[in-house]
Amino acid sequence: MEDVDPPREVAGAADTILRQLEAHGLHWDEPVLYQSQRLEAYREALEHLRRQCLIFPCRCPRARLRSLGGVYDGLCRQTELSGELSVSDTAIRLVCLEQVINWQDLIRGACQTDLGTEVGDFIVRRRDGLIAYQLAVSVDDAYQNITHVIRGDDLLSSTPKQIHILQLLGQKTPDYGHIPVIQDSRGYKLSKQSFAPAIDSTTPASNLYQCLSLLGLAPPRELSGSSCEVLLQWAIPRWQRALLPSAPIRVNSLESGSKKPPGE
Ligand SMILES: [Zn+2]
Numbered sequence: 001m002e003d004v005d006p007p008r009e010v011a012g013a014a015d016t017i018l019r020q021l022e023a024h025g026l027h028w029d030e031p032v033l034y035q036s037q038r039l040e041a042y043r044e045a046l047e048h049l050r051r052q053c054l055i056f057p058c059r060c061p062r063a064r065l066r067s068l069g070g071v072y073d074g075l076c077r078q079t080e081l082s083g084e085l086s087v088s089d090t091a092i093r094l095v096c097l098e099q100v101i102n103w104q105d106l107i108r109g110a111c112q113t114d115l116g117t118e119v120g121d122f123i124v125r126r127r128d129g130l131i132a133y134q135l136a137v138s139v140d141d142a143y144q145n146i147t148h149v150i151r152g153d154d155l156l157s158s159t160p161k162q163i164h165i166l167q168l169l170g171q172k173t174p175d176y177g178h179i180p181v182i183q184d185s186r187g188y189k190l191s192k193q194s195f196a197p198a199i200d201s202t203t204p205a206s207n208l209y210q211c212l213s214l215l216g217l218a219p220p221r222e223l224s225g226s227s228c229e230v231l232l233q234w235a236i237p238r239w240q241r242a243l244l245p246s247a248p249i250r251v252n253s254l255e256s257g258s259k260k261p262p263g264e
Contacts, residue, residue, distance in 0.1 A: 004035040004042075004131050016198075023201040024208055025228030033144060035136050042131045045139045045169055046124065049094065050081055054168060055124060057081050057090045072120035092125040094165070101160035106177030107241055108153070113160035122161055138162045142171035153178035154189055177241070182214065182249045204228050214251075216243030 001014050018032065049055045058076040065072070077095060098116035105111045113119065124135040141149065141162070149159075156178045166173045181189045190196035199207060208231045212219045217238055223231060 001032055001034045002133065002136070004039075004136055005133075006130075007128075020199055020201050023228075024204045025232050030144070033140060035131075035140065038136070038140065038143075039131070041139055041143065042136055045135060045165075046092065048169060049124070052168065054095050055081055055092050056095065056121075058093045058121075058123075059090055068120075070120075071118065072122070074121055077121065089127060089129075091123050091127040093121040094124045094168075096121050096164065099164070101163050103159065103163060103173070103176060105156075105159075106148075106150070106175055107244060108156070108178055111156075111159070113157075115160060115164060119157075119161060124165070134158060134161045135165060138165040138169070138171075141174055142166060142169065146174045148177065149174050150177045150179065152181040152189070154181050179215075180245055180248050182251055185250065187248070187250070205231060208232070214245075214249050216240075216245060 001017070003009060003014055014034070021027070046055065056077050056079050058072075058079075060075060064075075072093060074095075076093070081092065096115040096119055098114065100112060100114050102110070102112050122134065123132045126132055137158075140146075159176050159178070163173050183189055184194060184196065186194075188194035205226060205228050206224070208228055209219055209224050209226075212231065212235050217235055219231065219234065223234060226234075
């Protein structure tokens with residue numbers, strides 16, 4: 001549970017997510033791991049990277065960072081990281097030299113990113129002292145012995161960063177597979193930012209039925225009134241990566257999500 005960003009968290013959201021999963025018949029096989037309980041592990045990972053001289057403090061003003069167009073130029077790389085692990089108001093970046101990360105994505109096939117030219121030294125601890133998402137999830141994937149990361153392709157650009165962190169920490173990398181995300185009619189992914197309504201947990205079976213269709217499984221019509229358990233039992237042996245759509249999934253109005261964004 002990614003709860004290391006208190007300023008952006010909605011009270012009760014973590015619990016809502018778990019209840020939504022349960023409502024849809026989706027269960028987890030180990031206790032839920034909360035990132036807010038893992039700060040010591042993230043600090044140890046930073047120490048590990050510091051000992052290899054792979055992280056450095058960066059106090060570049062935002063305006064300068066904006067002028068770089070997203071790829072950090074390494075200006076602060078020579079600055080020594082002394083007490084900054086505990087100091088706030090300083091971002092900590094990970095050195096990314098010319099280094100090509102290759103991986104075989106289970107869904108998208110061969111992928112390649114040049115960290116030096118396409119990503120640049122990226123942030124592993126934020127200026128406000130909070131641990132960056134990339135570091136936290138990598139450390140947690142290793143800790144939980146995750147073998148497969150299957151997620152939306154909006155996170156594709158995170159993958160080379162996470163592989164890089166895991167390699168530097170001497171950990172195995174999981175297999176990754178990125179599924180096209182559902183977009184609204186304007187091409188935005190369904191999210192809080194695009195004012196998509198929350199999933200309606202009062203209609204879990206019809207939500208699942210719709211998702212199975214979008215995933216290319218073509219569930220028969222007679223299954224449309226079935227329970228979540230029946231739908232999942234039908235779907236699991238029929239799941240095939242080859243059936244997934246290769247482009248973003250556009251929907252004009254999802255059955256349970258047809259509310260219009262404010263102002264439209
Ligand atoms: Zn800097």
